[in-house]
Each structure stands twice: as C-alpha cells, then as structure tokens.
Amino acid sequence: xxxxxxxxxxxxxxxxxxxxxxxxxxxxxxxxxxxxxxxxxxxxxxxxxxxxxxxxxxxxxxxxxxxxxxxxxxxxxxxxxxxxxxxxxxxxxxxxxxxxxxxxxxxxxxxxxxxxxxxxxxxxxxxxxxxxxxxxxxxxxxxxxxxxxxxxxxxxxxxxxxxxxxxxxxxxxxxxxxxxxxxxxxxxxxxxxxxxxxxxxxxxxxxxxxxxxxxxxxxxxxxxxxxxxxxxxxxxxxxxxxxxxxxxxxxxxxxxxxxxxxxxxxxxxxxxxxxxxxxxxxxxxxxxxxxxxxxxxxxxxxxxxxxxxxxxxxxxxxxxxxxxxxxxxxxxxxxxxxxxxxxxxxxxxxxxxxxxxx
DNA sequence: AAACCGTACAACCGCAGCCGG
DNA sequence: ACCGGCTGCGGTTGTACGGTT
Numbered sequence: 480x481x482x483x484x485x486x487x488x489x490x491x492x493x494x495x496x497x498x499x500x501x502x503x504x505x506x507x508x509x510x511x512x513x514x515x516x517x518x519x520x521x522x523x524x525x526x527x528x529x530x531x532x533x534x535x536x537x538x539x540x541x542x543x544x545x546x547x548x549x550x551x552x553x554x555x556x557x558x559x560x561x562x563x564x565x566x567x568x569x570x571x572x573x574x575x576x577x578x579x580x581x582x583x584x585x586x587x588x589x590x591x592x593x594x595x596x597x598x599x600x601x602x603x604x605x606x607x608x609x610x611x612x613x614x615x616x617x618x619x620x621x622x623x624x625x626x627x628x629x630x631x632x633x634x635x636x637x638x639x640x641x642x643x644x645x646x647x648x649x650x651x652x653x654x655x656x657x658x659x660x661x662x663x664x665x666x667x668x669x670x671x672x673x674x675x676x677x678x679x680x681x682x683x684x685x686x687x688x689x690x691x692x693x694x695x696x697x698x699x700x701x702x703x704x705x706x707x708x709x710x711x712x713x714x715x716x717x718x719x720x721x722x723x724x725x726x727x728x729x730x731x732x733x734x735x736x737x738x739x740x741x742x743x744x745x746x747x748x749x750x751x752x753x754x755x756x757x758x759x760x761x762x763x764x765x766x767x768x769x770x771x772x773x774x775x776x777x778x779x780x781x782x783x784x785x786x787x788x789x790x791x792x793x794x795x796x797x798x799x800x801x802x803x804x805x806x807x808x809x810x811x812x813x814x815x816x817x818x819x820x821x822x823x824x825x826x827x828x829x830x831x832x833x834x835x836x837x
Numbered sequence: 838a839a840a841c842c843g844t845a846c847a848a849c850c851g852c853a854g855c856c857g858g
Numbered sequence: 859a860c861c862g863g864c865t866g867c868g869g870t871t872g873t874a875c876g877g878t879t
Contacts, residue, residue: 493848493849494847494848494849495847495848496847496848529849531849531850532848532849535847535848535849536847536848539847539848540847582846582847582848583846586845586846586847587845587846589845590844590845590846591844591845
C-alpha cells in the first residue's frame with residue numbers, strides 16, 4: 480500500500496528558499512504560530528512548499544535566536560564529549576548548545592570537527608587492548624578531563640590534551656558545566672548509551688506533564704548523581720522552538736518534557752548551581768565539593784569506595800580499563816561506524832556509564 | 838580564464854514513534 | 859487494539875562557493 484505522501488509532490492517547490500518565501504513563512508509564523516500543524520501551514524501561509532520543508536526552514540534558519548557562524552571551543556568540547564557518549568543524537572546534543580540546531584551540529588561534525596579530531600590525534604598513541612572489558616580494573620586517579628569514558632572520549636581527551644599542548648584551542652579544560660536539563664536513565668532493558676548497569680533495575684518514567692515534573696520510580700537505586708540530559712533554552716530543534724525540555728528514556732525511546740521538570744528535578748535532588756556535571760563510564764560516586772568523602776549512604780558505592788577510594792578533583796571513581804587502538808577509533812569515526820555500538824556495546828551491561836554531577 | 842576539486846551548508850528523504858480518532 | 863496523520867530525527871544528497879591547477 481505504501482505511505483501517503485505528506486504533500487502533493489508535484490505541486491510543491493523544492494530547493495533553496497528565496498528571501499520572499501522566507502519572509503512569508505516568518506511573517507506567518509510570527510503572526511499565527513505554527514498552529515501545531517506543519518502540513519497545513521504552507522497552504523495557509525501561501526507557500527508552495529511541503530510542510531516538512533517549512534518546518535525545517537523555520538527550525539534551522541528562520542526562528543529567533545538561531546546562532547550561525549563559528550563554533551566556539553566550548554561548543555566544540557561539548558559536541559565532542561556528547562558525541563563520545565551518546566553518538567549521533569544530534570537533537571540531544573543540540574539541546575545543550577543554545578542557538579544551535581541539530582542540523583548545524585551534524586554538518587559541523589561531519590565537515591569539520593570529525594576531521595579536526597582525527598587530524599589532531601597522532602597515531603600509535605594509547606595502545607589499548609579490548610573494547611569495553613567486562614571486568615573492572617584497578618582504579619587510576621584521573622583528572623576530570625581524563626575520565627575513563629569511552630574510546631571516543633579517550634580520543635576526545637587526547638584531542639584536548641594535544642590541542643592544549645599545541646595551543647590550537649584556548650580556554651580551560653574542564654568538565655561540562657551544569658547542563659540545565661537532564662535525561663534520567665532507564666538502565667534496564669534498553670540501553671541508552673549514557674547508562675548501562677550491572678544491577679538489574681526497573682526504572683519507570685512517570686512523567687507528570689501537567690505539573691511539568693519528572694517523577695522517576697526505580698526499584699534499583701540509581702546513583703543519585705547519575706544524570707542524563709536533554710535540553711534547555713531555545714537551543715533545541717523542537718517544532719515550536721520553545722526548546723525547554725528535559726529528556727528521558729532509552730535508545731529506542733527518548734522523550735522530552737518541559738523544562739519545569741528539570742527545575743523540579745534539581746530541587747528535589749538538592750542540586751544547585753554549585754554542582755558540576757560530567758559524563759561517565761565506569762564506577763563513580765558523588766562527592767560534595769565540601770565533603771569529598773561523604774558517600775551519601777549508598778552501600779554499593781560505599782563498599783566500592785572502601786576498596787578503591789580514589790578521587791580526582793572531587794570525584795571518586797573506579798576506573799575501568801578502556802583500551803583501544805586509536806587507529807581503530809579513527810577508523811570508526813571516518814567510516815561513520817555506529818558509535819553507539821562501538822562505545823556502548825556492553826552486552827553484559829557490566830558497566831555503568833552515565834553523566835554525573837558533583 | 839576556465840575547469841576541476843574540496844568544503845560547507847542547506848535541504849530532502851525515509852523511518853520510527855506518538856497520538857488522536 | 860488498530861489505523862492513519864503528523865512530527866521529529868538522523869542520514870544523505872544537492873548546491874553554492876572558494877581555492878587550486
């Protein structure tokens with residue numbers, strides 16, 4: 480039978496948008512909004528365009544607060560880190576970069592950043608042996624920018640150390656600071672790349688859209704400091720550009736909620752502006768900035784910490800050996816390999832990966 | 838000056854998921 | 859529960875433009 484076309488293909492214009500079309504679309508949306516129906520919009524606006532095309536044009540180009548032009552080092556860093564952790568989930572990445580669209584970031588990654596990354600890493604560095612070992616290895620003390628993340632994160636870290644050394648980048652090397660929204664995980668069946676867990680868990684999302692609160696019910700006590708993030712401000716590629724979202728769910732199911740949810744989440748979890756956030760793969764515990772050894776009553780983590788109390792800049796972690804041949808990493812990047820598989824193919828889910836704050 | 842090539846960006850396409858009827 | 863319409867997303871393609879030969 481096949482799917483009905485979203486519009487009359489024969490009757491719609493394709494290709495680049497003219498200034499007149501842009502003006503028409505912009506004027507119409509500013510006056511009437513999208514009306515929640517992109518399909519009908521072009522007709523109402525007097526445009527011979529497909530609704531999808533209108534939507535894309537609006538989201539990627541016409542809507543207010545779109546940032547064009549050079550990406551900053553900070554943006555580079557965020558993109559690298561997030562790509563290393565979640566792969567090509569451009570909309571999620573975009574949600575962390577105010578004013579940037581997923582399309583923008585995707586293009587930027589494909590045309591520049593990827594090459595920058597590949598080009599800057601000398602081959603033969605960091606000879607590693609196996610992807611995602613099941614067994615945890617003795618811990619190492621690491622700086623926050625040297626987290627035992629995934630292979631790509633290693634690459635990223637290498638990238639930044641080299642960049643810093645070569646002064647090709649400026650600015651401090653720091654963890655991503657406080658994204659304003661988060662994706663709390665379900666680390667049971669699915670495996671959203673941020674998260675896999677050795678413990679069986681049953682974490683149900685119970686979004687309360689009326690209250691805008693995210694209410695998670697987990698019978699496995701997820702690390703309180705494990706977070707996954709969505710977006711905020713007007714940086715996302717959501718249909719109306721309102722862009723205040725918190726995301727939750729898994730690889731096959733990522734939902735987004737109003738940002739009020741994150742505010743509630745922040746409050747209910749006692750988070751404030753003093754917390755910082757980092758991506759994580761391995762074992763980790765939250766350490767308050769004023770109490771680096773407080774284990775927050777987490778027996779699992781406490782026992783772990785009894786064995787391996789390691790901390791770096793306020794973060795306690797148990798490292799896992801992540802050994803890759805960087806050439807392989809490069810290859811994966813250049814071959815457009817599935818980063819999710821590459822980075823997160825932890826079939827036994829013996830590892831925890833996530834984003835944490837501290 | 839013209840042809841060629843590489844790069845960057847805009848736009849399209851198809852799929853998957855959501856949601857309302 | 860099912861179905862169809864709509865939206866969002868990510869991959870891919872098209873095109874403009876600048877640099878090089």
